[in-house]
Amino acid sequence: MCGIIGYCGPKPAAELLVEGLRRLEYRGYDSAGICVRTGGKLVVHKKKGKIKDLRDHVPEGLDGETGIGHTRWATHGEVNDTNAHPHLDVTGRVAIVHNGIIENFDALREKLEDDGYVFVSETDSEVIVHLIASLYDGDLERAVKQAVMLLKGTYGIVAMHQDEPGKLVGARNGSPLVLGIGDHEMFLASDVTAIIAHTKQVIYIEDGEVVSVTADNYQTSDLKNRAVDKKVEFISWELEEIEKEGYAHYMEKEIIEQPDSILRAMQGRLDHEYATGHLGGLNMSRQELLSVERVKIIAAGTSYYAGMVGAYVLESVARIPATAELASELRYRNPIVEPNTVYFAVSQSGETADTLYAMRELQRKGARVLGICNVVGSTIPRESDGGVYIHSGPEIAVASTKAFTSQITAFYLFALMMARMRHLGIEAGARMIEQIESLPRLVEEVLRRKETLIPIARKYAHADDVLFLGRGINYPVALEGALKLKEISYIHAEGYSAAEIKHGPIALINEVTPSVFLIPDDGLRDKVLSNLKEVKARKGRVIALAVDGDDEVGRIADDVFWVPKASELLYPYLMVIPLQLFAYYVALELGRNVDQPRNLAKSVTVE
Ligand code: M6R
Numbered sequence: 001m002c003g004i005i006g007y008c009g010p011k012p013a014a015e016l017l018v019e020g021l022r023r024l025e026y027r028g029y030d031s032a033g034i035c036v037r038t039g040g041k042l043v044v045h046k047k048k049g050k051i052k053d054l055r056d057h058v059p060e061g062l063d064g065e066t067g068i069g070h071t072r073w074a075t076h077g078e079v080n081d082t083n084a085h086p087h088l089d090v091t092g093r094v095a096i097v098h099n100g101i102i103e104n105f106d107a108l109r110e111k112l113e114d115d116g117y118v119f120v121s122e123t124d125s126e127v128i129v130h131l132i133a134s135l136y137d138g139d140l141e142r143a144v145k146q147a148v149m150l151l152k153g154t155y156g157i158v159a160m161h162q163d164e165p166g167k168l169v170g171a172r173n174g175s176p177l178v179l180g181i182g183d184h185e186m187f188l189a190s191d192v193t194a195i196i197a198h199t200k201q202v203i204y205i206e207d208g209e210v211v212s213v214t215a216d217n218y219q220t221s222d223l224k225n226r227a228v229d230k231k232v233e234f235i236s237w238e239l240e241e242i243e244k245e246g247y248a249h250y251m252e253k254e255i256i257e258q259p260d261s262i263l264r265a266m267q268g269r270l271d272h273e274y275a276t277g278h279l280g281g282l283n284m285s286r287q288e289l290l291s292v293e294r295v296k297i298i299a300a301g302t303s304y305y306a307g308m309v310g311a312y313v314l315e316s317v318a319r320i321p322a323t324a325e326l327a328s329e330l331r332y333r334n335p336i337v338e339p340n341t342v343y344f345a346v347s348q349s350g351e352t353a354d355t356l357y358a359m360r361e362l363q364r365k366g367a368r369v370l371g372i373c374n375v376v377g378s379t380i381p382r383e384s385d386g387g388v389y390i391h392s393g394p395e396i397a398v399a400s401t402k403a404f405t406s407q408i409t410a411f412y413l414f415a416l417m418m419a420r421m422r423h424l425g426i427e428a429g430a431r432m433i434e435q436i437e438s439l440p441r442l443v444e445e446v447l448r449r450k451e452t453l454i455p456i457a458r459k460y461a462h463a464d465d466v467l468f469l470g471r472g473i474n475y476p477v478a479l480e481g482a483l484k485l486k487e488i489s490y491i492h493a494e495g496y497s498a499a500e501i502k503h504g505p506i507a508l509i510n511e512v513t514p515s516v517f518l519i520p521d522d523g524l525r526d527k528v529l530s531n532l533k534e535v536k537a538r539k540g541r542v543i544a545l546a547v548d549g550d551d552e553v554g555r556i557a558d559d560v561f562w563v564p565k566a567s568e569l570l571y572p573y574l575m576v577i578p579l580q581l582f583a584y585y586v587a588l589e590l591g592r593n594v595d596q597p598r599n600l601a602k603s604v605t606v607e
Helices: 013-027 051-057 105-114 126-135 140-148 250-256 258-266 286-290 301-318 327-331 353-364 379-383 402-420 426-437 439-448 450-460 472-489 498-503 525-537 551-556 568-589
Strands: 003-008 031-038 041-048 066-072 094-099 155-161 168-173 177-181 186-189 201-205 209-214 217-222 294-299 322-326 341-347 368-373 387-389 465-470 492-497 514-519 541-547 559-563
Touching (some): 013 066, 013 186, 031 051, 105 126, 126 155, 140 155, 140 168, 140 209, 177 209, 250 258, 250 568, 294 353, 301 568, 368 379, 402 426, 450 559, 465 498, 525 551, 559 568
Parallel strands (some): 341 368
Antiparallel strands (some): 094 155
């Protein structure tokens, strides 16, 4: 979604802002702009399109030591130069950038227009700049505080005023804002990737807080002007991790990284002596863990499918009833919070609005919500009652890949721990540890075979529809395979339980529609194979993901990607990686923008 960067310091701001915006590109956007104070005036340059269009538009050598920049993902008003941020007030003395949605903007706009303020854009954000201008009496921080108190909705804002050189004011409610502390320079940004090249010392601004920044100083306070003491935190990510390092796309890099990212998710969390999992951040005593009778998982998109796999593992390994639900649905159905239930909010970014708001609703009702997140310091882990960081490293491609395999790893560890506290003996625990530890090697083996997928992807790249079919623990993997394909190739794809196709989807089968069957070597293998035969009997084209040595599948399917033999619970890993690669190769064949597919954003911070 939208991205923000602000800079106070001695360096030429324009160049630094544009570079920061480039690092925010992965979030998804449709226009971008900057404002710098130069020659005593605020100068704005903004453009529909990509950062390179903005770069071409900004005059070379543009001077200016303070500035703000923004990448916009349109919500109110079409994609054009005028609706792009930063927005200026009518006098050109105040500029703002805004992430989020102002719900009462109609009423505010009407009032401001009655008072003579002229709006030039169709955005909800523009009300903020006019409000600040109307309330300004020589103190930007005070005007920002008074303005945001009139707003309903979500915001991460950075404002600057022509008459207060070298100063930025940021405010947050529901949209992330982070302060970066440099050497005689300060940054404000919507996420750390924009500033990691300059500093690793950060302060996360919370809802209801305002931060006032100059090159050498910062002050944080709440809306009632009470000073708020903040902890300076250290970002552990390296700059190289957010670079492509020779790969054509971030998505490819992130798929290939999975042996390492899975290893990081489990490192230090397997206790060989007691053959159990060890998750230090849950903030739950042994007694509390023992009293858990039910697990409920909330998430969106890929994280939701990881949650479905997690629920399956928890039930089968720990014998604890577990379900996964879309956070967006849970929030509005007045969920019943029962005692002895623990909730997990799963989110790569830790900022997904649907998941965050559902988590808050559950917490208001007294639930204990644990996070399974990747981005350290993001909102969900900070507001949750404990949880697990998956340590995948930055995931830049919009299509989530390595986060999925690490999220499910977190569930495997939790399931092992819960099982060992209940019925699972030490030997069975040790066997499960062995299986979990074999994952990086097995995943490497799958990746070694990746080239064999390229001709298959090319063969089917021009299909109009693709079905993905799996069962049991691999049913959510089929859903994830369909999501990956549709979001980056724009081919219509649906995932189903293979058992369900006879209840309707089989009507779609014809000589041209391919079905991707997930056929692990597990208790459901024969059932899935029967479903595959039903499709073949109707002249459907079949791509199978099958286990080495399954000759029967080899004879029936049109094309096969072979995965190594493994224990049943590990197949989601070995099946999802070829599906990620399949989507990637199809998208490449079709010439799609793999890392930044149309209409999508990396972190969906609006409802
Ligand atoms: O950051 P999150 O894991 O909370 O994001 C949830 C979804 O928005 C995300 O998984 C989305 O579906 C991806 N584009 C999938 O590739």
